[in-house]
Amino acid sequence: MRVVAQLSFLQIVLFQILLIPRYPVQKEAQFFLPVKENQEPGSFNMTNEKSKVCDFSSGSLSVFGRDNPVSSREDKFGTKLDVDKKEEPTGSWISNNDSNDNEVKHCVHFTKGLEVLTFICPKRNGNNYKGIEVRPFNCFEEVRVQHVNIKRFSNILKGVYYESKETDILTIRKVFIPPTIYEDTIFECTCDNSLTFQNGMMGSSGGNPTREEAGPTSGAIGSRGIMRVHLKKNFIFGCDFDHTGSSDGGHSIIDNRRKEGESIGEDEFSQEKKSAFSKFYTPSEINNLKEKGIIHNVKITKREVYLGLICPPGYYIYPSNCFENVLYENNIVKLKELVSHDIKFHIDNKRRMSFATFTLKKNENPRGFTCLCVSMNTTLHNQQQPLQVNFEYNNYESFAFSVHMGYLLIVLLFMILCF
CATH class of the missing domain: 2.60.40 (Immunoglobulin-like)
Known part of the structure; x- marks a missing residue:
């Protein structure tokens, strides 16, 4: 109590600064909206891919x-x-x-x-x-x-x-x-x-022959080859602005299954609400917010990074080959200029979706960037608000490191004040 009483106002403020975590702030930059040019839809548009x-x-x-x-x-x-x-x-x-x-x-x-x-x-x-x-x-x-x-x-x-x-x-x-x-x-x-x-x-039943049907000279039967793929749960840093469960930008998965005559249970309804994306918007949410536009900040908090962006119907991705090209300080730059690692891209303009993946070093936080979903109704005389996603890095290992350093400084400061 004696030590605390002797602390000056400046020292108390210093303690508060050290105890409050500092998070990076992404500027909500406003961009001139581009007029859509003719774009050919993509399919297997991938880079650095080994089948x-x-x-x-x-x-x-x-x-x-x-x-x-x-x-x-x-x-x-x-x-x-x-x-x-x-x-x-x-x-x-x-x-x-x-x-x-x-x-x-x-x-x-x-x-x-x-x-x-x-x-x-x-x-x-x-x-x-x-x-x-x-x-x-x-x-x-x-x-x-x-x-x-x-x-x-x-x-x-x-x-x-x-x-x-x-x-x-x-x-x-x-x-x-x-x-x-x-x-x-x-x-x-x-x-x-x-x-x-x-x-x-x-066999007479259409399957394997019996011993009597096959005869004594038979016995060799062909094999079955099974391709078995284990899909591992993933987490995508980004936004799905078309969270209908649709793979082609059309009706939702549940709607498609209804058309095929399948019965849908309550547990399957809840599955449609699931997503690998860090943030998603349903069509009704987009319809309610599209007049104002949407600005969403995505914090990338892992070394293993998967990026994703899906635009709703009536919108297109800008830059058209995001994430290969991104917006940085109001300019279009290569993502590889900001991230000095091998990057794998997939861009599908037909389905209005783009993905990328790379791995950061420990405690690495590159410069952030932006991608947009722009309305096809946007013209030089009719500037509609875009759906804007700002990507910024807050590598969790870097954050943990900074917190530990902060506590170390606090301990050292107490030792100095006490002695």
């Missing part, structure tokens, strides 16, 4: 080639298919026997999004693949979820985009996995050759 591949076409599922190694070659999209079992893009390969003693081979991948996956299955030809099938038939449009239910992928993951390619001997499916994963999920696609037999026979 992860499950290739079952090398003979590993064949009646006579169960032990064949998985090969490495170029796919028909021009992507290098490094599908040797020891290479990273193929995931983990596991062989096991199911209850019917048919060999099953799993190609397993783990992802938090911002990756392209490729699934390759041989088509029916010759005796080795006479009964082969892709299941679900329209994988990746539909996938098997949690080993049981078949669901439309766009009803599970917002922003998913897939392509199909057919050759004379191959079925090739490619899918972009966005980082919009709000809960852990497992999905599968299967290249099923278990209905192909050494003598080309099929």
Whole structure:
């Protein structure tokens, strides 16, 4: 008490300054709104991307080639298919026997999004693949979820985009996995050759032949190849201004499922409110706020950074290739000028969404930046307010470091005053 009584007013103020945490303040800069120019919609517009591949076409599922190694070659999209079992893009390969003693081979991948996956299955030809099938038939449009239910992928993951390619001997499916994963999920696609037999026979019931049907010389049965993908829960620093659950900017996932005749439970209604984004707005909220515009500040508080921006219908992203280009001090600059790390981008102007990811160093806080959603009705004579997102860094490790330093200074100051 004696020491406290002797403290001067200046010393008390100094203590208060040290005890109050200081947060960076983002200026709410106003930008001249650009007039929309003609923009071509994008699809697989990604940079620094290495495709992860499950290739079952090398003979590993064949009646006579169960032990064949998985090969490495170029796919028909021009992507290098490094599908040797020891290479990273193929995931983990596991062989096991199911209850019917048919060999099953799993190609397993783990992802938090911002990756392209490729699934390759041989088509029916010759005796080795006479009964082969892709299941679900329209994988990746539909996938098997949690080993049981078949669901439309766009009803599970917002922003998913897939392509199909057919050759004379191959079925090739490619899918972009966005980082919009709000809960852990497992999905599968299967290249099923278990209905192909050494003598080309099929059972009378349409399945595996009995011993009597197959005969004593038969016994070799094709294998099943399962691509199993573990989607890992993610967190996106950014704004979803179109939180309808829609992957294409149209009706919500729940509305789409109603149209398909599915019954919707209360728990699934609550799921539509979930999001991987740090902030999201529903269409009704956008409609109520669009006259004033929206300015939202996003604090990036982790070393592993996933950025995201989704604009509502009737708006477009500005700069058009945000996050590759961003607004900094009223100028358009490259994000790489502000962040000196490898950055992976995905830009889809058709769906009005953009993503980026990179990893910061410990205690690193680069300069902040801005991206906008601009109304298509904006003209030189009709300047409508944009939806503005300011990104600023508050790396949690840096904050913890500064707090610890603050307490250290307080202790040192007490020691000086007491002695």
